[in-house]
Amino acid sequence: MILKSPFPAANRFVTIQATMNKTNPSKKQVVVIGGGVIGVCTAYFLSKKGAAVTLIEQSSIACAASGKAGGFLALDWCDGGALSSLARTSFNLHRSLAQELNGKEAYGYRPLNTLSLSVTESENPSRGRKQTLPDWIDGPVKSQRTIGTTETTAQVHPQLFTRKLVETAVAEYGVKVVIGKVKSVETGGGKVTAVVDGGGVIDGDAVVLALGPWSSKFTLLSSVINVHGVKAHSLVLEPRDKDAISAHALFLSYQQAHGGQPMDPEIYPRPTGEVYVCGMSSQEDIPDDPEQIEPNPDSIRVLKRVAGTVSSHLGEQSQVKAEQACFLPCTDDNVPVIGEIPGMKGCYVATGHSCWGILNGPATGAAMAELVMDGCSAIVDLTRFSPARFVKRRR
Ligand SMILES: Cc1cc2nc3c(=O)[nH]c(=O)nc-3n(C[C@H](O)[C@H](O)[C@H](O)COP(=O)(O)OP(=O)(O)OC[C@H]3O[C@@H](n4cnc5c(N)ncnc54)[C@H](O)[C@@H]3O)c2cc1C
Structure with a gap:
């Protein structure tokens, strides 16, 4: 398999020549697709929890909204709504991540x-x-x-934050980053397979789709949820x-x-x-x-x-x-969709964060890591975010 640095400038679409992370087959093998803040936070927390993670990005890490956002964070602006506990948990995770990763130097975290x-x-x-x-x-x-x-609002530089997190996940927790566009995902027999443009396949025990607005162009997702x-x-x-x-x-x-x-x-x-x-x-x-x-x-x-x-x-x-x-x-309902896709065991989605994806990235990643590894999330109750709400509506 050809693995690229997290920050490739050229030769963006590489061919994957072998199946995935073979270094430790006893670990749960998880494929995360999408190198925005949601995919990167998910890869970070999954790998910290002991998964062998391969992160696949079609262009470069934080190339889209996650690199071009404001990076504004608020503790309590989502109170009273569906995002309240996700946002509060994430605001606090940002603070602890900044301490852990030497934030100010690394990616411009500061209360303001x-x-x-x-x-x-x-x-x-x-x-x-x-x-x-x-x-x-x-x-x-x-x-x-x-x-x-300064108690309730803060900021990060979103591109530097996302890249620092991936850099740490690669260096400390063994995450592999692959540059390539995933064309489709197949599930069955307790395994998942991501098929990459150019012919490569990457196998795993679970897959997390964090495609941001490109969810609408990915048939497996667009047939279940409507993300625009x-x-x-x-x-x-x-x-x-x-x-x-x-x-x-x-x-x-x-x-x-x-x-x-x-x-x-x-x-x-x-x-x-x-x-x-x-x-x-x-x-x-x-x-x-x-x-x-x-x-x-x-x-x-x-x-x-x-x-x-x-x-x-x-x-x-x-x-x-x-x-x-x-x-x-x-x-459609302005609430992110975070959870296992009904009827597709081992296939998870995390997207739809609208204008709060940088704020809610860490809690989404941490919750998704618990869901994939432990079967449920303790850090945030994900019931409200389940993709099942869309599937039910279509019946
Ligand atoms: C102008 C602006 C300002 C914002 N300001 C803030 C702010 O201050 N605070 C805040 O909390 N939020 C803010 N946001 C929102 C935030 O930027 C988004 O919610 C967040 O970046 C979404 O992250 P994501 O990972 O879901 O999507 P993205 O960042 O879009 O990442 C998705 C990634 O998936 C990759 N991908 C897609 N399809 C495939 C495929 N088939 N194969 C491989 N890779 C694929 C894409 O290339 C992309 O890198 C702002 C957004 C905008 C537009």
Whole structure:
């Protein structure tokens, strides 16, 4: 079998020449498909629990939403809903992972304060401004409210986080990473087989499908659940005076000068000195290849205007490091789908995390590891996330 480094740049589609992880046949052999945050967290916790894991990714680790997300984390913003205990567990797991993996150095984990602001493009910058606002927020901002503190909100750099986790899983727990596109999965006789583009097959005792929005293009999944992708845009800016930017995440209600519905973009300064800006979502078909996802120029133009309106530090004098787009994986009921697929023993799915996949990655991975290895999850009750809810509806 040809195994690639977790961060391949070229030669992306390799042929798998043999079956899987033969190093320790007594271990449970698990194939995880999808190298986004959900697949990587699953591979990490499975391997930590003693499984022999092969992680298969079609492009590169964190090439899609998991590399281009904001990385904002909240303890209690999902309270009162289906995601409450998943989110709380995951927020705390992020904190302990950061300690374990030397987070600040490794992937920009930090607690931060979070503000909600109203911004109207056409207004005078000083109108409605309160003294308590950090100096760098010098645009026409009003109605500020603190909606998160360093106890309840935090952030990671999602690409660095996902890559650090895979690197650790490879180095410390023996996870094998294979670059190749899985065409199909077959189950039967207590075994699973992943068939990879180019002819290779990888066998295991169980398989976890963590394909994000590409779940809709994978027949085995699309025949059971409906996961669709929502395209969203982001910018990464590098302000000239990095030290002027404080650790405040901003959630905006943004009114454009020409009127229309207010938009809700978000701005996250990062400990690296970069500032991440996101918003502008739309329904579009997802291309087969993650590398083919292109941002819409109009959406990028609007995000640049948002950034420059909120802060002169984020206007023309800042350097644009990335203009990008990616797809959120969404389910029909806005609840992730995490569990064994009914009627397919040993075949599990974990997707549909919508706008909270970075937050909920660790608890999803830890719960999935328990489910696959022990038969049930103790860390989070997965009943609400079961794929059976969709299967039942179709009957
Ligand atoms: C603009 C934006 C901002 C966001 N901000 C935040 C945030 O601040 N906080 C937060 O918690 N969440 C945020 N999210 C949501 C988060 O990014 C997603 O929920 C999460 O990344 C989904 O992870 P995933 O692993 O399910 O999917 P993906 O990251 O899409 O990964 C799926 C992977 O599977 C691979 N794959 C698919 N099919 C195959 C196949 N057949 N064979 C092999 N590999 C395959 C793909 O190449 C891809 O790498 C944001 C999302 C967007 C779009």
